[in-house]
Amino acid sequence: MTKGLLTTVLCAFVAASCSTKADCRGDFCGTIVIAIGGEPETLFPPASQTTAADAVADLIFLKLADIGPGMNSVGDEGFLPRLAESWEWEDSVTLVFNLNQLARWHDGAPVRAEDVEFTFAVYTDTLVASPKASVLERISSVTPRNNGQVEFKFRLPYPEQFYDATHYMRILPRHVLDTIPRVSLTSHPITRAPVGSGPYRLVRWRASEAIELVADSNFFLGRPGLARVIFRVTRDTESALAQVLAGEADVLEQLVTGVNVDRISTAPHLRTIEYPSSSYLYLQFNMRNPEDPEAPHPLFRNRMIRRALAMAVDQQELIDAVLGGLGDRTIGPVSKMLSIWNDQIPSLSYDTTRALELLNGLGWTDTDGDGYLDRSGRRLEFELVIPASSRSRRQAAVVIQDQLRRVGVNMVVAELELNTLISRVTSGRFDVFFGSRTQDPSPSTIREAWSSSGIGGANFGGYSSSEFDRLINSAIESQQADSAMTLWHRAVAHINADAPAVWLYSPNTVAAVHRRIEGVTIRPDQWTATLWTWRIPESRMIARDRRGAP
Amino acid sequence: MKYFHWTPAGWALLLVIARWQKIAEFLAGPLENKMLALVVLILIPVGIIIALKVTAIRKVESRRLQLAITTLMVLVGAAAFAPILAPYDPTHIIDLANAQTLAPSFAHPLGTDEFSRDLLSRMIYGARISLSIALLAITLSITLGTTLGMVAGLTGGVTDSAIMRSIDAALAIPRIVLLVVVLALWDRRDMMTIVLVLGLTGWFETARLARAEVLSLRDRNFVVAARASGVSNVKILWRHLLPNIAAPLVVTATLGVGQLILVEAGLSYLGLGVSVPTASWGSIIRDGRELLFQAPWIVTIPGFAIATTVMVFSTIGESVREALNPR
Amino acid sequence: MTRAIVRRLYQSVLVMFVVATATFFLIHLAPGDPFTPSIESANFSQEIVAQQRRNFGLDQPAHIQYVRYLQQIATGNFGISFSQHRPVLDVFYDVIPNTIVLAIAAILIDFVTGMTVGVFQSTRKGSRVDSLLSAISLVLYSTPVFWFGLMLVLLFGVTLRWLPTAGAIDPVVYHSLSLPGQLWDRIRHLILPAATLGLIGAGGTARFQRSALLEVLAEDFVRTARAKGLRERTVVTVHALRNSLLSIITLFGLSLPALLSGAVLVETVFSWPGMGRLITDAVSSRDYPVITGAAIVSALLVVAGNLTADILYRFADPRTRTAQ
Amino acid sequence: MSTSQALVEVTDLKKSFGTGGWRDRDNRIRAVDGVTFSVAPGETLGLVGESGSGKSTIGRCILRLTTPDSGRVAFDGVDILALGSSEMRKLRRRMQIVFQDAVGSLNPRMKVGAAVKEPIEVHRLATKNEINSQMLALLAEVGLDPELSHRYPHELSGGQAQRAVIARALSVQPDFIVLDEPVAALDVSVQGQVLNLLASLQRARNLTYLLIAHDLSVVRHTCDRVAVMYLGRFVEVSNTSDLFTSPLHPYTAALLSAVPVPDPKKKRNRIVLEGEMPSVSDRPSGCPFYSRCPHPKKNDQCSNVAPELREHEPGRLAACHFAEEPLSI
DSSP: OHHHHHHHHHHHHHHHHSOOOTTOOSTTOEEEEEEEESOOSOSOGGGOOSHHHHHHHHHHOOOSEEOOTTOOOSTTTTOEESSEEEEEEEETTEEEEEEOTTOBOTTSOBOOHHHHHHHHHHHHOTTTTOTTGGGGTTEEEEEEEETTEEEEEESSOOTTHHHHHHHSOOOOOHHHHTTSOGGGGGGSGGGGSOOOSSSEEEEEEETTTEEEEEEOTTOTTOOOSEEEEEEEEESSHHHHHHHHHTTSOSEESOOOSHHHHHHHHHOTTEEEEEEOOSEEEEEEEOOBOSSOTTSBOTTTTOHHHHHHHHHHOOHHHHHHHHHTTOEEEOOSSOOTTSTTOOTTSOOOOOOHHHHHHHHHHTTOBOSSSSSSOEETTEEOEEEEEEETTOHHHHHHHHHHHHHHHHTTOEEEEEEEOHHHHHHHHHTTOOSEEEEEEEOOSSTTHHHHHHSGGGBTTTBTTOOOOHHHHHHHHHHHHOOSHHHHHHHHHHHHHHHHHHOSEEEEEEEOEEEEEETTOBSOOOBTTBTTTTGGGOBOOGGGOOHHHHHOOO | OTTOOHHHHHHHHHHHHHTHHHHHHHHHSOHHHHHHHHHHHHHHHHHHHHHHHHHHHTTOOOHHHHHHHHHHHHHHHHHHTHHHHOSSOTTOOOOTTTOTTOOSOSSSTTOBOTTOOBHHHHHHHHHHHHHHHHHHHHHHHHHHHHHHHHHHHHHOHHHHHHHHHHHHHHHHSOHHHHHHHHHTTOSOOOHHHHHHHHHHTSOHHHHHHHHHHHHHHHTSHHHHHHHHTTOOHHHIIIIIIHHHHHHHHHHHHHHHHHHHHHHHHHHHHTTOSOOSSSOOHHHHHHHHHTTTTTOHHHHHHHHHHHHHHHHHHHHHHHHHHHHHSOO | OHHHHHHHHHHHHHHHHHHHHHHHHHHHHSSSOTTOOOSSSSOOOHHHHHHHHHHTTTTSOHHHHHHHHHHHHHTTOOOEETTTTEEHHHHHHHHHHHHHHHHHHHHHHHHHHHHHHHHHHHHTTTSHHHHHHHHHHHHHHHSOHHHHHHHHIIIIIIISOOSOOSSSSOTTTGGGSOHHHHHHHHHHHHHHHHHHHHHHHHHHHHHHHHHHHHHHHTSHHHHHHHHTTOOHHHIIIIIIIHHHHHHHHHHHHHHHHHHHHHHHHHHHHTTOOSHHHHHHHHHHTTOHHHHHHHHHHHHHHHHHHHHHHHHHHHHHOHHHHHHO | OOOTTOSEEEEEEEEEEOSSOTTOGGGOEEEEEEEEEEEOTTOEEEEEOOTTSSHHHHHHHHTTSSOOSEEEEEETTEEGGGOOHHHHHHHGGGEEEEOSOTGGGSOTTSOHHHHHHHHHHHTTOSOHHHHHHHHHHHHHHTTOOGGGGGSOGGGSOHHHHHHHHHHHHHTTOOSEEEEESTTTTSOHHHHHHHHHHHHHHHHHHTOEEEEEESOHHHHHHHOSEEEEEETTEEEEEEEHHHHHHSOSSHHHHHHHHHSOOSOTTSOOOOOOOOSOOOOTTSOOSSOTTGGGOOOTTOOHHHHHSOOOOEEEETTEEEOOTTTTSOOOO
């Protein structure tokens, strides 16, 4: 930890040497404009639910420690100190953080242990109803020992204790928020004028237009590389792309399709940066009857039908058509970002002949010659529900519909408005749901979505397999990285064979970034996490950069 | 016979011969297709006949009206016989890898969309969706508006003020806002839903008009005389009032069809129109919106189609109005 | 006359009450819930959603919520936006000025062009210019407003690159500009959306103005004025135009809802941060307080507009002034 | 007055119209202000007055086309104001109305034949097969060419239209017809024909008429008795011949003096009324006619006390303090 201290001191020295903001000179004066798709709903971290909100909040607030570039979530290996300068384990359920004495709130007050205690209290308060409360359940208490030391107590020892303690909470300033009643905390004006301890502070927020941040040049972890960061709210990828191409914006973190990537590549002032995606897409079969949740689904209770349908979908064609090749086939419910990603895990591969054989074997044949399979007078058909708001899923649905038609299956696509979709999916009123999941760095979230403990929660299809449950539980509890990995792979192979869903793809994430920006690194789970280390050398600055900070 | 031309008739005959196989398929095909054709084929000619009758009485003749009616015939023909006329299935993906967003060419006169579907076919089928929605919705809203307006006008008192204040309130909310709010009630947006919602939110002006007309007729002697003869209120409405307010209602309906086409397109553009794969013109624009720069024809063509159709209905409606209002 | 206005006011209040009630129940009938959990991220919890519902009082029966809602509305409080985590009034403060600016600019374009063209046409009835202008106004009247906007974006934004096509200001440079610079920035951003909305409206206004003026020009008193040997220009401007103004005032009142409807679409096309975009967003996130509030506010704008038109009408028309 | 066998009996009928809604009680116009009379079967009662005197309102009240504020209307002994709407509809068969504006009282979108047939259908007075022949018979009875049954109202002349309206009124075989200025809109040449037709129909069908007119000359040859109205009240009721020879009320006298006479040499004392009829909404407190009364003896009593309608001679009623000293004409 001494190294960190040294850098801090050094940085503080450098920062002090040029303090006048008005005529900002040097390599720390750049301004970047980020085209962000969607506006943060709040800048109060406990209440935030969207990736946009987290992306902005990550520059304003700090956690105790950040997950490392390796995305390891077991133990504390690879974690980078942030507000905590160091930490030690006193026993298997007691973790003590030593706060960085240089850490300051944007209003100048020092960051203290009681802020951490307060933060935990806010995140777990039912009046705040933070979506992150449930993941903090296994922490029993957070208590300050003195101004610079805070103690975390866990209910029981488990591999991801450190991850839980640090990953979800962005530390909040007690002295600013303590006087506000908890029940009105999430809607208080302070949520739009946040006071944090991170590298940037908020200057102005013009609703549905832009959010402007400026660097805190005294930031204790080192001077931020960019003087000003502007998040410009854009509605759709196309206009964001237009802005980036026209030089009106410098960064677009998600290009989505290959066509877009091609267009960016032709622009001399831009470059593309590819990083692993944290999401995967799938077609989820409902195991229960949509009309009667107690009864099994007439079609999908049959494992063979599910396997046949999974084999009838050509993921590669899908990736080519929808993403322009920018994606990978997923093998199981695993996004490319996760450490357990491995494309050697056994899975069902695209094979229409085999799919057709399976279906014929089950008695589904085309007796009336209309091109669709039928059995005792009923056509093999079902409904796919997709959110109307997702363009790529609408496109993919059209392609999958076409693919299934080739094996004689009639898939009807129903585009639903998002709220309707959510209420139908969470209450089990669907045949097949075209889902997309964004994962945390920890693979343990797979349990919520696919094991029987998630039924009634995030396991919308109601898939239940005791073997899968057993494998996944032991993988999560395993303290040893190697055996955990093996268990994860076995669990994934098992769920693949059962085919509770057709795994489709994990899109490749490609960002477009202006060439004048240097030191660009992107952490897959939170792309703005390292943005404060990006910078623009003075020699390459453009007019916008100099117009600079207020 | 003034509006009948031999040349288009000849072309139609040729088309029938050239496409007889498709026609056979169409006749054997799904009921829904035939129903849509029927709707379009019945409602529009009925409208045209009424319009012509009214204009013929007042001897309005204009080249514009003739042009409008001819154009409408073409549109109706295309919509009604979409399965016969369209070169491709509108949902057919031709070649995702190589035929995405092709510019207009000989093979695809209007180009293809991002799924390599033939745009001409989608436009022809879209005509059917757009026209049927507008026609069914206008039928619903005119019926509803006329009934309620006439009841309000004839009965007066509390019923009248209740209906009129509700109408005031409904009219105070801008139409699109009202539609956006009401459409949130339905969890699926098939054609009937859209028709229902458009119809149910479109009758207010008609009701006002019908009420005003009834009020001006209510104390006319022939109504009083009918009442004195013991004719019941329902019969007075039906036999005495309705025929006398029909003419302005026909004008409202004709102009309303055009407006409904615009409103439906607007809803589709906001993503609140009929769900895929049967696209209306508005949703074709929406699909093409993100490709505005790469494939501008996807957005441009349906816009022209919508504008033309609305113009046709406006022209007919205004001609009828001119005919009714000799000034 | 004041009595008539008071009566109109009283009616307006009644109308607003009906609007408030109707939107409340409509939106509560809708499927879905403002606190839908994200089904796409890791932290899915029904309990938290239930807790959020309790915190916002959504677990109460509808009639209790309704009464509380009416109390709030009566005090000018629209509640707290679920999706933006702040009072709905604050949300409105941000967007309403933008919509009003857009609406006023559009109305100016609409009525100035529409009336000028209409008057010009009626003085040259039957000429070639007349039929050409009639055709143009018919085309504008029949064009979908959002499509027209897209075409302008294509032409002026993409091809010619003359004007910005999104937002009300350039958020990057705006705050470092001088005051005239800021004003110019705003105007540049306003041109395309206002022109879209205004020109589409002008199509209708021109047609209306033309026929209204022609109707007046055919009346006896105009013929008398002509017979007196007055110049045609005097006849049109002094006698006829003043009289046709009445119908234009009515049209102004009537065109407000249509204008706001158009604004919803135009704001979507041009990413204009106004009411229209707010409403479409609020519906997709089931933000009840924003939806009901927005419906009430837009109804209020319409009712106020109609009231203004009504009063203007009474002032402009000497008959109604003395009649009461 | 023979009340015992009256067909129509009206007692203290009052009707006022509001201008400013229900809150606006002060501004109400008392169109009919306490009128009592009866019509015997087979009789023709004339109702005369200037426009706005309330005579049409009485006609409409009797048929319950407007609901009076108070008073009683009995038809053949039945209080029609107390009847339910279905009973009223049945009763409507026996009483009909003919308006001044004949073309306007025919539905412009309905052919003449259909208009005549409609009441028959409504009251189911004939089987489907007979309706048409009945209609044609009715047209013949009123002197219309059967060909005209296929015409629309605007294709008829005024006289033809009025005949059609009369045919429609007769179609339900009524006992009583209110004739609301039936000939006022017609050419003078046609007026006589229509009046003659009405008279012959009355004889043939034993009809009872209430004939409303603003013109005394129409009343003279068709009515058995005449009631003169002023400002919503009766000022004089009398048999026709007496009324025309020696009117009791100065208003009647003034009206009579305005009637053109066939013999221009006959010397007449023309009475010219000064001013206009006062507005019905601000009724004077005394005699309503006081402000315009040409009677030389009018005095304070007239301006303060409203005279009642009293019987001065048998069968002759007048509302004037000086009815015993009538003006001569």
